[in-house]
Amino acid sequence: MKKTLTLQTRLTIFVCVVVFISLLITFFMIGSETARNIREQEQAIALQTAQLVAESPLTAHALESGTYKELQDYTLRVQKITKTDFVVVMDMNSIRKTHPDPHKIGKKFAGGDENEALKGHQHISTAKGTLGESKRAFVPVYNEKGKQLGAVAVGITLNEIQEIINRSLRPLYTVIVLSICAGIIGAVIVARKVKTIMFGMEPYEIATLLNERSAMLESTKEGILAVDQNGRIKLANAEAKRLFKKMGINESPIDQDVSTLLPNSRLKQVIETKKPLNDRDVRINGLELVFNEVPIHLKKGNIVGAIATFRDKTEVKHLAEQLSGVKMYANALRAQSHEFMNKLHVILGLVQLKNYDELGNYIKDIAIYQQSETSEIINHIKNSVLAGFLLGKQSYIREQGASLEVDCSTTIPNTANTEVIHDLITVIGNLLNNALDAVSASDKKNISISFRYHDGQLDIEVTDTGIGISEEDQRKMFEQGFSTKGSNRGFGLYFVEQSLENLNGHIIVTSEKNEGTTFSLRIPYEPKEEDHD
Structure with a gap:
């Protein structure tokens, strides 16, 4: 894998390059302007000097x-x-009358650019003479009568001008070097500061972490809401938005004031007090939620906002019922225990009364009744968990003043898949509970359940003598939360449908008013190898 430069190194290099280029451009512009000004100044000095000498009476007198x-x-x-x-x-013949080098006096002026001055025009030119290439200023000389007698040439060599420019730019060189050093130091400081702000992480690491956190937030089954220190919502995951829609809030929550959107929220209070609020029951627009609200601390202890996690309390409340019929197991076992204790009390009373003949008859009747009641289940249902559940359910329904008849037209083999049994218990338990509710207001309180296994298919029928279900209610009976028995109900048949989906089974409902209801189920059922004929 190709090794890439770290963010700190790249920032340092980038800032250094920017500083260097900026200083280079600045140096070029200042240097160019300085050189131009110096050249103009030197030209002006040369021209003014030439004018001074040309206008001097001494010059005209000497030439005359x-x-x-x-x-x-x-x-x-x-x-x-x-x-x-x-x-x-x-x-006027270009013969030098003065010169810094006395040996060149009397000789012709070198360069050939003096002609314009001898014609009466002052000008500035660049030409090469005996002293080298120079910038020259020419001014004609006149006597008092206006007659031109000659000309004055004043020159500054280009080497001298360049030396003046270099001397002027030397302080700028020092400033540039110091600025580059300061820029490098500043670049290192800025890069380290940025690295610290980003917790020492590289950009690709931050991007990866952000994607992971986003996936976690969106996949969690709890609503998550984050606000800044002013109470404005900055984050809401998919579950939070789903619950908002359930509350009737369809607008986007981002950048809205949390107190306006959720009046019952205490996120602002959490920010002010810096103390979390846990497991708070909140009702918003008819939806009951469990809220946990905590402040968000930085390393230095500053509060920068708060975060809330919340979940539909109804879903939490019914979660145990959804998991493998645990509540049904408990109710069935409690009913069996209660019935068993009643029988023990009768036996204890007969023993204390020493009425042994009556005691024998009572025990005999219990044994015969128990054998007839349980033999149908034990002999035909080979899965002990399902058989035990049905026996317990019989006792529970009898305790509620109704009767449950179990009919097995064929032997129901055991299965190696425990998940199938758990889903079956969820389906059967909820259907029997619904049947018990249905017959509670009827004169006849009879419930029956039948089993039949054939060629990998298990057929189950649950019939009651209740008041029946209307056609309108039949269309909505499997919807979550729908119930004709009051609020916080309507989950039993919803869980039945969910479990049937897990089992790849289907259900048919037959019902007539005041005649009762029959639920017919067909479920794929794979027996254990040793139980398969």
């Missing part, structure tokens, strides 16, 4: 009289004061 000793001394003084490289006075 032919005596140049005093003029030579004068031009050398001017050259020294103005720091120019040469001040040359020439006649």
Whole structure:
């Protein structure tokens, strides 16, 4: 795998490059402007010096009289004061009358750019002379009568101008070097600060973590809501949005005030008090929820917001009933225990009365009744869990003042799949509970359940003598929460349908008013190898 540079290294390099390019551009612009200004200044000095010498009466007098000793001394003084490289006075034939080098006096001016001045025009040019390439200023010389007598040439060599420019830019070099050093130090500090803010993580690590956290938030079965320190919602997962719709809130919760959207929420209170609130029952728009609200702390202890997790309390309340009919097991065992204790009390009373003949007859009757009641189940239903559940259910229904008849037209083999038995118990238990509710208001309180196994299919029928179910209710009876018996009901038949889906089975309902109801089920059922004929 190709190794990539860390974020800190990349930030350092990036900031250094930006600083370097910025300083380079700045240096170029300042250097160019400085050089241009210096050149213009030197040209101005040369022209002003030439004008000064040309307008001096000494210059015109020397050219007219032919005596140049005093003029030579004068031009050398001017050259020294103005720091120019040469001040040359020439006649109309371009013959030098003054020069920094006395040996060149009397010789023709070199360069060929003096002609314009000898024609009466002052100008500036660049040409190569005896002192090298230089910037030259030419000004014509006139006497009092306006007659041109010659010209003055003042020059500054280009090397001298460049040296002046370099001396002017030296402080800038120092500033640039110091700025680059400061930029590198700043880049390192910024990169470290960014790295600290990002908890030492690389961008790809943050992206991976964000994707993982998002997947976790969206897949959790609890609603999750996060708010900032001002109480505005910043995060809501899929389950939270589903519960919002269940409450009748269809608008997007993001960036809304939590107190406006959920008046019963105490997230703002949690932020103010910095104390969590756990397992709080909240009712919002008819939906009962269990809320947990906690503040969000930073490492330094600052509160930056709060987070709430919540779940439909009705779903929590009925979760145990959904898991393998646990509640049904408990009720059946309790009924058997209660019935057994009643019989023990009768036996104990007969023993204390020493009425042994009556005691014998009582025990004999119990044994015969128990044998006839249980033999049908024990002999035909080979799965002990299902058989025990039906026996317990018989006792429970009898305790409620009704009767349960169990009929097995064929032997029901055992199965190796315990999940099938759990789902069967959920289906049978809920159907028998519904049947018990149905016959509670009837004169006849009879319930029957029949089993038949054939070619890998298990047929079950549950029949009651209750008041029946209307056609309208039959269309909605398997919907979650639908019930004709009041609020917080309507989960039994919903769980029946869910368990039948797990078993790949189907159900048919037949019902007539005041005639009772029959639930007919067909379920794929695979027996154990040793029980398979």
